[in-house]
Amino acid sequence: MKLRLIDSGGAGLPGALNMGLDEAVLGAVSTGSSPPTLRLYAWSPPCVTVGYFQSLEDEVDLEACRAAGIDAVRRLTGGGAVFHEAEVTYSLILPLGHELAPEDILESYRRICAGLVAGLERLGVEAAFAPINDIVVGGRKVSGNAQTRRKGCLLQHGTVLLDLEPERMFSLLKVPAEKLKGKLIEDVKARVTSLRSLLGRELDYAEAARVLREGFASAWGAEFDESAPTEEEAAEARRLAETRFSQSEWNARR
Amino acid sequence: MIARLDRKVPGGKLLRAEVEVESGRVLAASVRGDFFAHPEEAFEDAEAELAGLPVDRLAEEALALFSRAPLRIFGASPQDIAGLLSETAREAQAH
Numbered sequence: 001m002k003l004r005l006i007d008s009g010g011a012g013l014p015g016a017l018n019m020g021l022d023e024a025v026l027g028a029v030s031t032g033s034s035p036p037t038l039r040l041y042a043w044s045p046p047c048v049t050v051g052y053f054q055s056l057e058d059e060v061d062l063e064a065c066r067a068a069g070i071d072a073v074r075r076l077t078g079g080g081a082v083f084h085e086a087e088v089t090y091s092l093i094l095p096l097g098h099e100l101a102p103e104d105i106l107e108s109y110r111r112i113c114a115g116l117v118a119g120l121e122r123l124g125v126e127a128a129f130a131p132i133n134d135i136v137v138g139g140r141k142v143s144g145n146a147q148t149r150r151k152g153c154l155l156q157h158g159t160v161l162l163d164l165e166p167e168r169m170f171s172l173l174k175v176p177a178e179k180l181k182g183k184l185i186e187d188v189k190a191r192v193t194s195l196r197s198l199l200g201r202e203l204d205y206a207e208a209a210r211v212l213r214e215g216f217a218s219a220w221g222a223e224f225d226e227s228a229p230t231e232e233e234a235a236e237a238r239r240l241a242e243t244r245f246s247q248s249e250w251n252a253r254r
Numbered sequence: 255m256i257a258r259l260d261r262k263v264p265g266g267k268l269l270r271a272e273v274e275v276e277s278g279r280v281l282a283a284s285v286r287g288d289f290f291a292h293p294e295e296a297f298e299d300a301e302a303e304l305a306g307l308p309v310d311r312l313a314e315e316a317l318a319l320f321s322r323a324p325l326r327i328f329g330a331s332p333q334d335i336a337g338l339l340s341e342t343a344r345e346a347q348a349h
Contacts, residue, residue: 052294055286058270078328080267080288105292105326132290132328149292254286 001099003092004037005213005224010205012044015073015084019049020240022091022157023076024233029093030151034230036098038216039091040209046085047071048172051078051146055254061174070172074251077146077157079133081173086163086194088208090116094154100220101154106131109147111220112156116143119215120160125198133158140193160212161194162203257346261338267329271338273304275346280307283339289329296325304339309347313340 008021018041028034050059052075059081060072092112094101100111113129120127120135120142127143130136135143145158166188175181195203216222229237244250256274263269267289274281283304291297300319307315316336320327327335 051288051290053286053289053291053297055270058286078288078290078294105328146290148294254284 001220001222002035003216003220003222003224004035005226006037006039006229007209007226008039008041010042010088010209012042014045014241015043015047015049015071016241016245017237018043018047018089019073019075019245021229021233021237022093022155023240023244024236025091025093025229026150026153026155027236028230028233029095030153034233035225036094037092038222038224039093040212041089041091042087042205043071043084043089045069045071046083047073048081048083049073049075050081051075052148053078053254054081056251059174061172064172068172072251073245074253075146075157076150076155077148079144079146082144082159083169083172084159085165085168086196087159087161088205088212089157089159090212091155091157096149096152096154098154105147105149108154109133109145109156112147113143113145113158115216115219115222116145116158116160116212117215118219119212120195122211122214123195123199123203125195135160137193137198140191142193142195142198160208161192162205162208163196164188164192164194166192255346255349257342257349259338259342259345261334263330263334266331266334269330269334269338271335271342273339273342273346275309275343278309278347280304280309280312280343283343285335285339287330289327291325291327293324296322297327300325309340309343312343313337316340 117127127137133145134141143160147156166185258272260270270286273283316339320332
């Protein structure tokens with residue numbers, strides 16, 4: 001299969017623009033003006049995202065985020081709160097019926113996540129898809145993924161953790177009671193891992209993006225045609241970033 | 255009165271229900287959390303239709319609404335959602 005590849009780069013984009021670009025590409029793929037597309041990206045400033053059905057107010061300490069210069073955005077996709085800092089993020093936008101976008105939602109997660117598993121394998125990391133939406137190594141989560149289906153298209157985005165700082169993460173998320181924070185941090189350390197911890201060395205965006213790209217190519221049989229977003233996509237992404245993903249009408253709707 | 259209840263679905267996601275009740279009927283109800291629902295709008299339509307339902311029939315009505323095609327929920331079942339909504343509504347009524 002042929003896929004357009006947009007690598008937005010390790011320098012990262014603001015969260016509202018990342019979410020705007022994902023949706024703008026979805027719009028362009030849905031009308032056929034752009035081909036099926038893989039994006040690779042990072043976040044700058046760091047950003048907390050919450051799932052479509054979550055309340056930003058419930059999940060995120062917005063005051064702490066503001067003080068630390070960290071964005072907070074509600075996603076188009078379901079799932080939980082994620083702190084995006086040391087990670088590589090991908091999004092895949094396909095018309096429904098594409099071989100990676102069968103009607104069965106769990107099956108499409110499985111097929112798409114096989115590309116991430118193959119990428120991790122190239123680093124010597126033995127990972128497995130854990131339904132609904134995780135990829136685990138030795139029972140610990142290293143990647144979370146989330147999918148929505150709109151306008152006749154599938155949009156799945158997800159992250160691979162390069163490093164993990166639970167203390168920093170929980171300084172930005174709301175916890176039910178301050179005295180539980182220590183236990184929650186210990187839980188995350190037991191349940192979540194990162195490539196840095198698995199490999200015992202630093203891994204940057206460029207290296208992680210390259211192995212993921214190789215994994216996607218081998219597991220999906222994909223050939224990539226690398227380009228930038230079209231002018232229309234870039235303009236629509238900016239519009240969505242300004243009018244939706246940085247507005248409380250969207251972010252605080254639930 | 256308004257009540258809120260959170261429940262972790264065993265092996266699934268966290269549900270946070272909020273129900274406002276007046277004179278034995280639901281005024282507004284929502285379920286937030288880290289679950290997935292497709293299409294997302296169908297879930298919100300079901301939530302909107304909870305308004306006006308009598309509290310003592312909420313469990314069965316909510317089960318029907320959240321089981322309605324094309325809605326599919328991952329990480330919680332319609333039973334989990336309906337059960338928690340009904341419990342939350344009873345809690346709101348008791349205040």
